[in-house]
Amino acid sequence: MLIVIGGLIGSHIEKLEHFFYICTNDTLCYIAVITQEPTEMHRKLPALTADNRAFWQGGEQGRLFMHWCEDCTRYFHPPGPVCPKCASLSVRPKEVSGKATVVSFTINYQPWTPNLAAPFAIAIVELPEQTGLRFLSNVEEPVEQVYIGMPLRVVFEQQEDVWIPLFIKD
Numbered sequence: 001m002l003i004v005i006g007g008l009i010g011s012h013i014e015k016l017e018h019f020f021y022i023c024t025n026d027t028l029c030y031i032a033v034i035t036q037e038p039t040e041m042h043r044k045l046p047a048l049t050a051d052n053r054a055f056w057q058g059g060e061q062g063r064l065f066m067h068w069c070e071d072c073t074r075y076f077h078p079p080g081p082v083c084p085k086c087a088s089l090s091v092r093p094k095e096v097s098g099k100a101t102v103v104s105f106t107i108n109y110q111p112w113t114p115n116l117a118a119p120f121a122i123a124i125v126e127l128p129e130q131t132g133l134r135f136l137s138n139v140e141e142p143v144e145q146v147y148i149g150m151p152l153r154v155v156f157e158q159q160e161d162v163w164i165p166l167f168i169k170d
């Protein structure tokens, strides 16, 4: 973060996040400008468990894993120790292709925190491996280019010990 006191610098205009006046007496005011380089979105990170570790850390090897039931031979999400369909305990992470399609989406325009780079697209994506195999993610494309049915492929954003699955146009 850079604090510039005394005036605006043209090349920094697009990076402005906050500016305010500092008045030292009745007649003299300075403009304090806080500029900030674009930053990654600050996300609330999940607590890792034995069940969800593959989903959140598979991205370290560029791989997306979904939980799979050996008995009813179906994927399910979120990952857990018991199949929600047949109650089997024979479940495990299984790699998927990383392809997906936008099922629904919304655009967030509100910069809820100072580092949040709005607007961005929040999407429900469905994986081709199984009808209804969906989760919530972000589409990392210009928001005006996102549409229902848009083909996607996964990319990963590392934050601490988590590789967050995000999607770009395929």
Ligand SMILES: [Zn+2]
Binding pocket: 069, 070, 071, 072, 073, 074, 083, 084, 085, 086, 087, 088
């Ligand atoms: Zn099952």
